[in-house]
Amino acid sequence: MPIEAEPVSAAAESLAVEHPLPARRQWRQRSEAALIRGAQAGSEADLEELFRRHWRRAYRTAFLIVHDHAAAEDIAQEAFLSAIRTLHRFDRRRQFAPWLGRIVANRAIDWTRARTARREVDRDLPDGPAPAELAGGYSDDLLRALATLTPEHRAVVVLRYVLEYTPGEIAKALELPRGTVNSRLRRALDALDAQLREVELT
Amino acid sequence: MSARDRTIADRLRTARAPDEAETERRAWELVRSAYAEQPAAPRSRLRIRLALVPVVAVLAGVLALTPAGAAVHRWIEQTLGVRHARAALFSLPAPGRILVSGPGGAWTVAADGAKRRLGPWRQATWSPHAEYVAVAGGNELTAVDIHGTTRWSIARPRVRFPQWFAPNGYRIAYLSGTTLRVIAGDSTSDRPLAGGVAPVAPAWRPGYPYQLAYVDAGGAVAVRDAGTGKLAFALPEQSMPRLLSWSTDGQRLLVLTRDAAIVYTGAGRTVARRTFGPGQAALDAALSPNGRTVALLGARDLTLIDLAAHPGPARQVFSGQGLRQVAWSPDGHWLLVSWPAADQWIFIHATGTPRIIAVSRIAQQFTPAGSRPAFPELDGWCCTSSGGSG
Numbered sequence: 001m002p003i004e005a006e007p008v009s010a011a012a013e014s015l016a017v018e019h020p021l022p023a024r025r026q027w028r029q030r031s032e033a034a035l036i037r038g039a040q041a042g043s044e045a046d047l048e049e050l051f052r053r054h055w056r057r058a059y060r061t062a063f064l065i066v067h068d069h070a071a072a073e074d075i076a077q078e079a080f081l082s083a084i085r086t087l088h089r090f091d092r093r094r095q096f097a098p099w100l101g102r103i104v105a106n107r108a109i110d111w112t113r114a115r116t117a118r119r120e121v122d123r124d125l126p127d128g129p130a131p132a133e134l135a136g137g138y139s140d141d142l143l144r145a146l147a148t149l150t151p152e153h154r155a156v157v158v159l160r161y162v163l164e165y166t167p168g169e170i171a172k173a174l175e176l177p178r179g180t181v182n183s184r185l186r187r188a189l190d191a192l193d194a195q196l197r198e199v200e201l202t
Numbered sequence: 203m204s205a206r207d208r209t210i211a212d213r214l215r216t217a218r219a220p221d222e223a224e225t226e227r228r229a230w231e232l233v234r235s236a237y238a239e240q241p242a243a244p245r246s247r248l249r250i251r252l253a254l255v256p257v258v259a260v261l262a263g264v265l266a267l268t269p270a271g272a273a274v275h276r277w278i279e280q281t282l283g284v285r286h287a288r289a290a291l292f293s294l295p296a297p298g299r300i301l302v303s304g305p306g307g308a309w310t311v312a313a314d315g316a317k318r319r320l321g322p323w324r325q326a327t328w329s330p331h332a333e334y335v336a337v338a339g340g341n342e343l344t345a346v347d348i349h350g351t352t353r354w355s356i357a358r359p360r361v362r363f364p365q366w367f368a369p370n371g372y373r374i375a376y377l378s379g380t381t382l383r384v385i386a387g388d389s390t391s392d393r394p395l396a397g398g399v400a401p402v403a404p405a406w407r408p409g410y411p412y413q414l415a416y417v418d419a420g421g422a423v424a425v426r427d428a429g430t431g432k433l434a435f436a437l438p439e440q441s442m443p444r445l446l447s448w449s450t451d452g453q454r455l456l457v458l459t460r461d462a463a464i465v466y467t468g469a470g471r472t473v474a475r476r477t478f479g480p481g482q483a484a485l486d487a488a489l490s491p492n493g494r495t496v497a498l499l500g501a502r503d504l505t506l507i508d509l510a511a512h513p514g515p516a517r518q519v520f521s522g523q524g525l526r527q528v529a530w531s532p533d534g535h536w537l538l539v540s541w542p543a544a545d546q547w548i549f550i551h552a553t554g555t556p557r558i559i560a561v562s563r564i565a566q567q568f569t570p571a572g573s574r575p576a577f578p579e580l581d582g583w584c585c586t587s588s589g590g591s592g
Binding site: 189 | 207214215218219229230380
């Protein structure tokens, strides 16, 4: 579609859908190592199971960091394609999710930084839906609050509470000292809390 | 965790991103396709022994490419790969230069077989006269000369699929994320042309400055004037278009989708369609420079479809397990098939006297010393005097 006609409200479904995540027990009928082994041996069914287990969280992670659904889809897709390309080398003793999460988070941070730079030269290019344009008070609040954080702080919060990484896993994924992760997490939560309270007051 | 933190954490955990189901469906198609195109995984010794049970690679009916009546079929049984393959790429069987890229970087191959590594780029495209190469690397679009010297570069997020307009080379189209952008060949006037496009390489229409075909997020193919932004014509939505290719005269457009290969006229009228059966999807396709023949590559065979007859007869010309890409030589007489599973390139003479030339150890030849050999992607076989590339 031409640029001038590009809708910017496609993300209007927002984050507001409140179906609970499938319980992890339901997702883990076969071990991840078995699925990876199967995928490495050429089983498309095992690859699909692996993909289904991780897609939504990967996409969600990217979206919460970049706040652009199209970019988030690209980032998550590219992370999976990258995973496919190197699947045959993947050590099955490692966990797949942290590896994928690290790729997604780092790409999302890079994208957000690049977009910031791009705004200086591409004033005519839509930057995707701004948080304020998202429908739904709940998700609007949350996205507005997240938008006040730096991408690095957003990534730490998202990895901790969406992907449920431990601070140690986040430190490893983002190649940061654990103390830095903890301090970013604390500052991010303080900022989010302040932002959300402000919203409640207004 | 404090009650406050728990509240925030709960809100994040229960959040959903837009269109999760739809994005999942789209992404799975891409991932599945990429997985199907993967070369066979490295095998254990036991598996290598099992692989010696002949895996049939067939050169079939190359003679059938000659005029009707000379229907002699020759079948060559092989283990994995063509026997008596050349140990190195000593020369190309047709004029022009080949461009490849991959984990070993971007390389050019001259007609005399001389190879040159341009740099560590993973995606590349020829300028119309093979004097420059546009390369995509992460968040940067770069133009280099054939010696690998950088002429210019521009930072844009997630650059992919650079395509140089032929014959004058004055425009390069590329994707930056999901935005289709166009930049002048001297790096000036970079601007967006369309947003929300699918991750498919755009295709300039040769001889029609500056009409550009691309696929939008809904799977519809649009041909738009890059200068004015005006829509020249649009094709109906397809099921996951993955490749667009014009004939060198700009009169025919090949669209390869998950379900079919369709050839259109320059006005958007369907010339030919070949629908794939279950499990028969083509991985790659190439329209001959004269626009008369479509080469369709499945994972196991290469088929040629003659568009001069209607409906065009399909002729299987080569079979082998794990084929990946196909490209025409600029003169339209040879096809190059990449075969990662056998670590070979196969050159097939598609017109006149049937002939096949196989070259082995491709991965090693396009990997710098000290690195793990990786099979490269074919990025183009260039160029005719008019600037067309195969």
